[in-house]
Amino acid sequence: MLTVDVHAASPHANLEIIIFTVTAFQIALGLLAIWVIVLVATW
Structure with a gap:
């Protein structure tokens, strides 16, 4: 819950996180x- 609160306080x-998820x-x-x-090819 703490991480969610921190992320909610920081849109950046x-x-x-979204960019990292999409890239991954x-x-x-x-x-x-x-x-x-x-x-x-090796079948």
Whole structure:
């Protein structure tokens, strides 16, 4: 609850968290795509 209060008090912190989440999600999708391509290529 403390972290939620801190983030609520700082919109900039929320923005950084959103950017970090989106970036991490894109990286995860990229790694997944590469893994699938490698898997298919070596099948």
